[in-house]
Amino acid sequence: MISTKSLSRRGFLNMGAAAGAGLILPKTGLIKPAYAAGPLAPVAEEDAHIAFGHTGPTSDEGWTWAHDQGMKAVEAAFPKLRTSYVESIPYAADATRIFRQFVADDACMVFATSNYGDFLYDVAKRAPDVAFYEADGRNPLDNLGTYYVSHWYPSYVAGIAAGAMSPSGKLGYVASFPVPSVYSGTNAFLMGARTVNPEATLQTIVINSWFDPQAATQAGTALIDNGCDVLFGIMDEAGYLQVAEERGAKAVMWNTDLRRYGPNAYISSIIVDFKEFYVEQVRRRLAGEWTPSYDLLPFGGGVNVDAWGETVPADVAAKADAVKASIMDGSFNPFMGELKDTKGNIKVAAGQTMTEEELYHWNWSIEGVSGLDT
Amino acid sequence: MSTIRLQRMPIAPAKVSFVLRIISVLLALLTTAIVLWATGRDPIALGGKVISSTFGSTFGLEDLSLLLSPLIYCGLAVAVALRIGAWNIGAEGQFNFGAFCAAGIALFVPGPTWLILILMMVAGAIGGALWILIPTLARAYADVSELITTLLMNFVAMLLVYWVATGPWLDPSGMALATTARLPVSVPPVWGIVHWGLPIGIILAFALALFFTYTRWGYEVRIAGANAGAASYAGMPVKTQLIGVMLLSGAIAGLGGMMEVAGTVGRLQGGISNNYGYIGIMVAVLARAAPLGVLATAFFMAVILNGGIILQSQGLTTHTVLAVTGLILLYAAIGDEAAHYKVLRTKTGES
Numbered sequence: 001m002i003s004t005k006s007l008s009r010r011g012f013l014n015m016g017a018a019a020g021a022g023l024i025l026p027k028t029g030l031i032k033p034a035y036a037a038g039p040l041a042p043v044a045e046e047d048a049h050i051a052f053g054h055t056g057p058t059s060d061e062g063w064t065w066a067h068d069q070g071m072k073a074v075e076a077a078f079p080k081l082r083t084s085y086v087e088s089i090p091y092a093a094d095a096t097r098i099f100r101q102f103v104a105d106d107a108c109m110v111f112a113t114s115n116y117g118d119f120l121y122d123v124a125k126r127a128p129d130v131a132f133y134e135a136d137g138r139n140p141l142d143n144l145g146t147y148y149v150s151h152w153y154p155s156y157v158a159g160i161a162a163g164a165m166s167p168s169g170k171l172g173y174v175a176s177f178p179v180p181s182v183y184s185g186t187n188a189f190l191m192g193a194r195t196v197n198p199e200a201t202l203q204t205i206v207i208n209s210w211f212d213p214q215a216a217t218q219a220g221t222a223l224i225d226n227g228c229d230v231l232f233g234i235m236d237e238a239g240y241l242q243v244a245e246e247r248g249a250k251a252v253m254w255n256t257d258l259r260r261y262g263p264n265a266y267i268s269s270i271i272v273d274f275k276e277f278y279v280e281q282v283r284r285r286l287a288g289e290w291t292p293s294y295d296l297l298p299f300g301g302g303v304n305v306d307a308w309g310e311t312v313p314a315d316v317a318a319k320a321d322a323v324k325a326s327i328m329d330g331s332f333n334p335f336m337g338e339l340k341d342t343k344g345n346i347k348v349a350a351g352q353t354m355t356e357e358e359l360y361h362w363n364w365s366i367e368g369v370s371g372l373d374t
Numbered sequence: 375m376s377t378i379r380l381q382r383m384p385i386a387p388a389k390v391s392f393v394l395r396i397i398s399v400l401l402a403l404l405t406t407a408i409v410l411w412a413t414g415r416d417p418i419a420l421g422g423k424v425i426s427s428t429f430g431s432t433f434g435l436e437d438l439s440l441l442l443s444p445l446i447y448c449g450l451a452v453a454v455a456l457r458i459g460a461w462n463i464g465a466e467g468q469f470n471f472g473a474f475c476a477a478g479i480a481l482f483v484p485g486p487t488w489l490i491l492i493l494m495m496v497a498g499a500i501g502g503a504l505w506i507l508i509p510t511l512a513r514a515y516a517d518v519s520e521l522i523t524t525l526l527m528n529f530v531a532m533l534l535v536y537w538v539a540t541g542p543w544l545d546p547s548g549m550a551l552a553t554t555a556r557l558p559v560s561v562p563p564v565w566g567i568v569h570w571g572l573p574i575g576i577i578l579a580f581a582l583a584l585f586f587t588y589t590r591w592g593y594e595v596r597i598a599g600a601n602a603g604a605a606s607y608a609g610m611p612v613k614t615q616l617i618g619v620m621l622l623s624g625a626i627a628g629l630g631g632m633m634e635v636a637g638t639v640g641r642l643q644g645g646i647s648n649n650y651g652y653i654g655i656m657v658a659v660l661a662r663a664a665p666l667g668v669l670a671t672a673f674f675m676a677v678i679l680n681g682g683i684i685l686q687s688q689g690l691t692t693h694t695v696l697a698v699t700g701l702i703l704l705y706a707a708i709g710d711e712a713a714h715y716k717v718l719r720t721k722t723g724e725s
Contacts, residue, residue, distance in 0.1 A: 051687075068516060084688070084689060086683075086688075087688040087692055091644070092646055092647070092648035093646075094648055095678065097683050098687065101684060104431065104433055114542045115551050117550045117551065118640060118641060138548065138550060138551065139550065177536075177540055178544075179551040193562075200421060208645075258676060361548055
């Protein structure tokens, strides 16, 4: 039996199972029973080099910025160790070169803050003494763990406010790639919106990047031109929020509080915080306690909805907050059947609840979401 | 009284341009060092780090060699087209489409590994040639500038790869995102993690050099590239040559895509080309479209790009590294142009 070490996160232990953190088991059970091999050897703080590889620039005020804050927290907690990071790593062979360079530079721990798949996996395989973590990772190794956030809960809560604030019931979504985090984000958002407007639909545009302000702005414009009046997305910057502000629409963002880019348009944001996670993992690595974990940071610790925007009506905010509280105390799980895919097939039967793993690996759109399923 | 005058010569003497190129690279590095020093970094330590990390370890040399392979193919592709005066800005797209065709063979055609690999090479080359076919015919028969058409085809190829890799060909295992399954065959390694793509690319460069130097066809291509009107007047089939050379150019880029997907990356996914097609333009221009020159300039670019990665891991931002790369190329281009000039002393008052 594999167990993850619980995070030292306040409120973590008393969270309900539905919103609980936990363990993401790989889909095909590829985890080898390697824990018998024991944790990696301890490293003295002054000898330690912790490296971070990012998909975007640390100045993005979004995903990469949040991870960079995590690195700064590590530096504050362990002032004697060395950190380094590389920004804007492409999803190409260059990624392998960069991760190999970290290893050559004697990194004892490498965090890839995005899914680099084989580009990271191949490096980790050849460097068994180095601890690796991959955000939104899928393919674990004895020295390669994964971590991500259970963002579907805050996405659902934000969807409730979005549904209430969308007169047309047409929601738009600026997507990076058709990957599980986009499926779960779009589905959760629309499910939340449908609790207030059962007729709501969600249209997505895929831009093939996590950080491309120009493409995100164009996609946001196209969605509003198509009649969408609330935008959501999974971008690492504020591009489509500014579009929404100019066009009198509303927007829900990701990663950080971005309200100053569109104070009237801003509904909320899926806020992420990796500081405690990083400090705890580095502590385990230095102490010689590290084995790979498969962590989903829970709703309320690591991921949350931001304070509501100034144009969100009080009754809408109260309604969404009530749902948020019921998810957090474990009394309500929104991801229950019956759920149909875009072709009308029943994918989750009535009364059945989706597991955390199913949510993590979600790879089909619910009825009402367009633009992802081919 | 005498004045100094500059005269531009049509052909730069090889020796002069070689010396100027070395000077320009040194000047670029010096400029970079001054900027780094002014921002509180130690340029000598950083430079030493780049050199020792690149050349001082097996791992560095492996990385350099892996990066060299796609640069050679894309550089050769652009260079070949330049020989006949055509600008193939579409190596990026041909690289992607070649990779797409090769991956299709690997994923869906069963057979022994050696046969599949040969089929993949053929498919990659044909795919690359197909991707430049429309721009080629448009240029040959309608005089449409290939500069624009080849460029536009790039976006189509890249989006096609993104689409198949995240849609119909998506890895069904769920263990990888936005990519196809791992290809069941791969180009065998020749040294460490360096695969046969590199030696084949080098052989190709030599073959092309021999072809352009010693065959009648190669000679005619050179003449047609220098002066299409004269070549045509001399009875050379300029149009046929143009079509042949452009398709060859596309095929080389497509083969490069095949090597990248089947040798280096192992899966087809969006963004695998990582601008190699565009860097290939720089490689070819710096090499003045000479196939053997491409080997040298591709190596030079690989060292710079790999050095950029090392600098990034030392805390320099992507933007700084990009600026350094751009600076070196700018200086090299200035040096190349300067090599065309000869200093003349003339006496005033004389006619």
